[in-house]
Amino acid sequence: MTAEMPGWPDWEKRFRAPRVSLPDWAEDAPDRSLFVSNATGTYELYAWDRATGEQRQVTDRPNGTTDGVLTPDGQWIWWFSDTDGDEFGVWMRQPFAGGGSKAEGGGADEPAAPGLEPSYPAGLAIGRDGTTAVVGRSTDEEGSTVHVVRAGAEPVEIYRHRESAGVGDLSRDGTLIALEHTEHGDAMHSALRVVRLDGTTVAELDDTKDGSEELGLEVLGFAPVDGDTRLLVGHQRRGRWEPMVWDVASGEEVDLALELPGDVSAEWYPDGSGLLVAHSFEARSELFRYDLAERELIEVATPKGSVSGATARPDGTVEYLWSSAARPPQVRSTSGAVVLDPPGMKAPGSVPVEDAWVEGPGGRVHALVQKPAGAGPFPTIFEVHGGPTWHDSDAFGAGPAAWVDHGYAVVRVNYRGSTGYGREWTDALKHRVGLIELEDIAAVREWAVSSGLSDPAKLVLSGGSWGGYLTLLGLGTQPESWALGLAAVPVADYVTAYHDEMEALKAMDRTLLGGTPEEVPERFEASSPLTYVDQVRAPVYISAGVNDPRCPIRQVENYVDRLAARDAVHEVYRYDAGHGSLVVEERIKQVRLELDFAARHLG
Known part of the structure; x- marks a missing residue:
């Protein structure tokens, strides 16, 4: 367990303090749970027997492990084993009772799906007795495949397609x-197919088939009742995500028509009598219970902030992972208890977030602002989220809090393409990829300066993944706007990135840009940071994982070579991991390097 050491600044304590995820629990053995924690300094899986209180570390790998699943009977833990963060690997398993971690001598882990070659994961579902599993896979050579795996038998392929699909x-x-697929070629909007174990089709649901609108569907889960053919489905028919119940045997669709303004997701209560509804709107979230018999929506009280995960327990209580920008995460229960409180140092809090609404070229843009004590204008970091189908929320972040501690205001922009503001806002991101988001960021930048929040001479553009991409693109297309750029695991050369990235992301890029680099070269050129690299004037810091399958290292090196060729001010940090790091000290090192780079170049 990480112990508190004297002399650590608050920003480092926020990273080092032990954290836990929302515990998953076995459907037929609810006292058996699985969660993720950084207690050893690396994010790993932990088993928790609630009946005895015993906890133990399940995995122990140099670059960490976060993908794990309990079998419904609670007998086995499946976990995904890749190589140094490259996301390409196989499913392993070990008994819930233990023996799998190196600290305990190892030797208990075994291949969970013998006969399946390594791949990128594309969904997993395990039968109640633990002897049958449905494994989704993705590879550059095969596209998407789904296999049924039974104990003692060879895996049987029941699905294959070049486009993205998953279990x-x-x-x-x-x-x-229940499968999600994009056989129609639109990777942003899935259709659904329900098949038997031999792959024969039972039912189809496709909201893209008439071509009039781009509407997506998602699987939220089968009813937890034997013989029940109801499937909970997420749909976008009213311009936002919301749930409905689809009986795959009869074809009946029950529209819940929840009168909530933001995106809505749901999962079943364990007895199938109701739904636990999660509502996300304007960077905050809340929970409800929906009674299916009474068709009644009842609020589940949570504090103001963000719920990043929730689950209904067999006794009717709800456990949820909650935080706000000012308060670190906690796993809470509607019973009033803190469900899982890791021992050791507690993370210091930070400052609350403030909302800013700015008129942009595509409508009102929502930004979240944190600022240090005192009067502005402040040096300001625009911390741009990744995804792009994601959104910043009123949730705790050790990274933004570190910048506030160092005297910076932090602005986070939910640009067009972000989730949580309706389908039209998310789907606006087409063809002029990158340039659209930067228009919204520019509008918020202008507001930040004119309002007196930000010092126009000390504006930093920063982000990771898609946010790193927007950082490099913004430095080249808006060179007079930014004093500094910090890009983590970015797309830097869009054409090379397309050819080197994992297959599922190729499909997403074809959807966003309307084709391949060979089919629409002008769009890839217009959206690639490499096109504008010679216009970059601000010092730029880039960090990249050498095993990254999402923003591969070769395309980053192409961009860096162009910077170096004209002696542009830049620094590059390469580390041995994939798309980010699960090692706490490595993450602290990266933030420290960014803070130092900003201090040296901004003064």
Whole structure:
């Protein structure tokens, strides 16, 4: 367990303080749980027997492990084993009772799906007795495949397609499989297919088939009742994500028509009588119970802030992972208890977030602002989120809090393409990729300066993944706007990135840009930071994982070579991991390097 050491500044304590995820629990053995924690300094999986209180570390790998699943009977833990963060690997398993970690001598881990070659994961569903599993896979050579894996037998392929697809869920009786697929070529809007274990089709649901609107569907889960053929589905028919119940045997669709203004997701209560509804709107979230018999929506009280995960327990209580920008995360229960409180140092809090609404070229843009004590204008870092289909929220972040500690205001912009503001806002990101988001960021930048928040001579553009991409693109297309750029695991050369990235992201890029680099070269050129690299004037710091399958290292090196060729001020940090790091000290090192780079170049 990480112990508190004297002399650590608050910003480092926020990273080092032990954290836990929302515990998952076994459907038929609810006292058996699985969670993720950084207690050793690296994010790993932990098993927790609630009946005895015993906790133990399940995995122990140099670059960490976060993908794990309990079998419904609670007997086994499946976890995904890749190589140094490259996301390409196989599923392993070990008994819940232990023996798998190196600290305990190892030797208990075994291949969970013998006969399946390494791949990128594309969904997993496990039968109640633990002997049958449905494994989704993705590779550059095969595209998407789905296999049924039974104990003692060779895996059987039941699905294959070049476009993206994955496993959504397996019915409680183990006879039906719900798949999400994009055979129509639109990687942003999935269709659904329910098949039997032999791959024969039972039902189809496709909201893109008439071509009039781009509407997506997602699998939220089969009803937790034997013989029940109801499937909970997310849809976008009213301009936002919301749930409905689809009986895959009869074809009946029950529209819940929840009168909530933001995006809505849901999962079943364990007895199937109701739904636990999660509502996300304007960077905050809240929970409700929806009673299916009474068709009644009842609020589940949570504090103001963000719920990043929630689950209903068999006794009817709800456990949820909550935080706000000012308060670190906690796993809470509607019973009033803190469910899982890691021992050791507690993370210091930070300052609350303030909302800013700015008129942009595509409508009102929502930005979240944190600022240090005192009067502005402040040096300001625009911390741009990744995704792009994601959004910043009123949730705790050790990174933004570190910049506030160092005297910076932090501005986070939910640009067009972000989730949580309706389908039209998310789907606005097409063809002029990158340039659209930067228009919204520019509008907020102008507001930040004119309002007196920000010092126009000390504006930093920063982000990771898609945010790193927007950082490099912004430094080249808006060179007079930014004094400094910090880009982590970015797309830097869009054409090379397309050819080197994992297959699922190729499909997403074809959807966003309307084709391949060979089919629409002008769009890739217009959206590539490499096109504008010679216009970059601000000092730029880039960090990249050498094993990254999402923003591969070769395309970053192409961009860096162009900077170096004209002696542009830049620094590059390469580290041995994938798309980010799960090692706490490595993450602290990266933030320290960014803070130092900013201090040296901004004064």
